Amino acid sequence: MTEHSKIPLSGHDDAAHEAENQPQKQAPTGRTRGPGESLIERAAGRFDFNAIIARPGPLPVEPARKAPAPAAPPAAVPAAPTASGAPASVPPPFAAPLAAEQEPAPPLAAPPLAEPPFAAPIAFSDDHHPIDREHLREQGLIVPEGTVTALLEEFRIVKRQLLVQAADLRRQGAGAASQRILISSPHPGEGKTYCALNLALSIAAEKESEVLLVDADFAKPSILSALGLPGGPGLMDALMxxxxxxxxxxxxxxIPGLWIMPAGDATINDSEYLASSRTAEVLERLTENAPRRMVIFDSPPALAASPAAELAKYVGQTVVIVRADRTGQGALEDAISLLGACPNVQLLLNDAQFSPSGRRFGSYYGYKG
Structure with a gap:
């Protein structure tokens, strides 16, 4: 018969086997072990695992971190001794905020630019030649400081329309050209010089304007003789x-506000000189820094000489004198075509014996009642 031996138990199983063969003892905890306890419970009672397992102690306290040592304050600058020998009081080093912590000062506003000084208008001659008023009356021209006549009122209406047009051209950016008016006609003998003189005399009476009458009829100048003025260098001399x-x-x-520029030396190349770049420089000089100065050119007839067409390039307005019962329609159309370089061409009827509107300025001002 085969002998059976028990398989030896290791560890806690041997302890448990011995515990089964011994009488029950009082557990260290005072609890009686019963027969239904598990091996682990009986082993725990025998070897008193509770005593072996260390009870948890308090959590280790992490040592406090040392704060970094404060930076050494900058060395105080010794105060300058006062008159008594004692050092003057110095504020604490950190009484004022550090420069890096200060807010940047706002940028200083740039001082306003100084306005440029007002440029005075170009000055003409200080010599003022007398004008014979009786000579003006004999020619049928406007007499300054004279009585109100039909002729004066008619040219008041004409000049007012021209001045209004000049102001409109200035607002449109025409520059100095807005201050220039060309007086011409298709043929000689239609009254262009007569109208140019009366228009200049009328504008000179304006309180805020002055006028420069330029004799641009180089072949047959007549402005100086009409006013009784001496001769001298003029427009053509400045061009040459x-x-x-x-x-x-x-x-x-x-006459306050009235200036005259003679035609100057005669030449056969007057149109060529007018077509040169020098003309623009000369005309700009005449109105330099003088926005209220009007310049009137008494030019030769458009169909008789070419300077009128050249001058039309530099003016803002052109007035074509049409003589009643003399100027033909074909001649008028040709003259307007030649003066087409000027954007504003207007007609002035001269020597008319009737008024379409029935106006009679002379009879109105001559009426007493």
């Missing part, structure tokens, strides 16, 4: 010689 100041060629009169 660049060393001549155009302002030096202007003559003053004893």
């Amino acid at each position: 010689d660049e060393t001549i100041d155009p302002a030096a060629c202007v003559l003053g009169t004893d």
Whole structure:
């Protein structure tokens, strides 16, 4: 018969086997072990695992971190001794905020630019030549300081329309050209010089304007003789010689606001000189810094000489004189075509014996009642 031996138990199983063969003992906890306890419970009671397992102690306290040592304050600058020998009081080093912590100062506003000084208008001659008023009356021209006549009222209406048009051109950016008016006609003998003189005399009476009458009829100048003024260098001399100041060629009169520029030396190349770049320089000089100065050109007839067409390129308005019962329609159309370089061409009827509107200025001002 085969002998059976028990398989030896290791560890806690041997302890448990021995515990089964011994009488029950009182557990260290005072609890009686019963027969239904598990091996682990009986082993725990025998070896008193509770005593072996260390009870948890308090959690280790992490040592407090040391704060970094404060930076050493900057060395205080010794205060300068006062008159008594004691050092003056110095504020604490950190009384004022550090420069890096201060807010940047706002940028200083730039001082306003100084306005440029007002430029005075170009000055003409200080010599004021007298104008014979009786000579003006004999020619049927407007007499300054005279009585109100039909002729005066008619040219008041004409000048007012031209001044209004000049103001409109200035607002539109026409520049100095808005201050220039060309007076011409298709043929000689239609009254262009007569109208140019009366228009200049009328504008000179304006309180805020002055007028420069330029004799641009180089072949047959007549402005000086009509006003009784002496001769001298004029427009053509300034065009031919660049060393001549155009302002030096202007003559003053004893009529306030009226200036005269002679035609100057006669030449067969007057149109060529007018077509050169020098013309723009001369004309700009005549109105330099003088926005209220009007310049009137008495040019030769458009169908008789070419300077009128050249001058039309530099003016803002052109007035074509049409003589009643003399100027033909074909001649008028040809003259307007030649003066087409000017954007504003207007007609003025001269020597008319009737008024379409029935106006009679002379009879109105001559009426007493």
